[in-house]
Amino acid sequence: MRYDVRGAFDISGKIIFPNIEFRLQSADDELWNNIIMRAGLRNYLMQFKNMYAGRDAENIADVIRRHIIPNPFLDKSADFDTVRKGLYCGGCGRFDLENRKYHLVCESCGSKETKETHIIRAISDYKALFLNEKLTKRRFQEFIDYQVSRKTVFLLLNKYCNRHMNGSGSYYTFKYRSFEDAYNQSERLWRYKDYPAE
Numbered sequence: 001m002r003y004d005v006r007g008a009f010d011i012s013g014k015i016i017f018p019n020i021e022f023r024l025q026s027a028d029d030e031l032w033n034n035i036i037m038r039a040g041l042r043n044y045l046m047q048f049k050n051m052y053a054g055r056d057a058e059n060i061a062d063v064i065r066r067h068i069i070p071n072p073f074l075d076k077s078a079d080f081d082t083v084r085k086g087l088y089c090g091g092c093g094r095f096d097l098e099n100r101k102y103h104l105v106c107e108s109c110g111s112k113e114t115k116e117t118h119i120i121r122a123i124s125d126y127k128a129l130f131l132n133e134k135l136t137k138r139r140f141q142e143f144i145d146y147q148v149s150r151k152t153v154f155l156l157l158n159k160y161c162n163r164h165m166n167g168s169g170s171y172y173t174f175k176y177r178s179f180e181d182a183y184n185q186s187e188r189l190w191r192y193k194d195y196p197a198e
Ligand SMILES: [Zn+2]
Pocket: 089, 090, 091, 092, 093, 094, 106, 107, 108, 109, 110, 111
């Protein structure tokens, strides 16, 4: 590409991992300065919004544009109205769950997961599915089809998310990188365990 522009310029950049399913673990903190994960991509790109570096930059941008490879993956945000609502079994993925006091039991495979586990998974799913849709209490309850009480949902949203004020309302952002992250790092609110199917 440098040859196409015939100009002298330095190339610096970051490695971007756009796949929402991608997980990366590293003990090297330096690494995080050089990579952008999907969740941070939007903010990363926003910082260039008002940058302008003259005609040379425009030429370079034009060359880059000509080298763009079409994205073979679906990168659109899901449509909230058409996604299936409700919680599903972490073992087999089916939506038929029996509601107990602190657990939801899968009617297909018998796996028994706490409501807390289900809510963490739902928050993580919501974040992955709806890139431009803010997570509000009302939206989230609709997303999980009201299968967990309002009070428990609020408690868990406040535990696993940061709350942001937005005019007269508020919305939440997941504190963790992924479901696994939240699942492994958090102290459980209640002392109930998950029982995978045998
Ligand atoms: Zn199941």
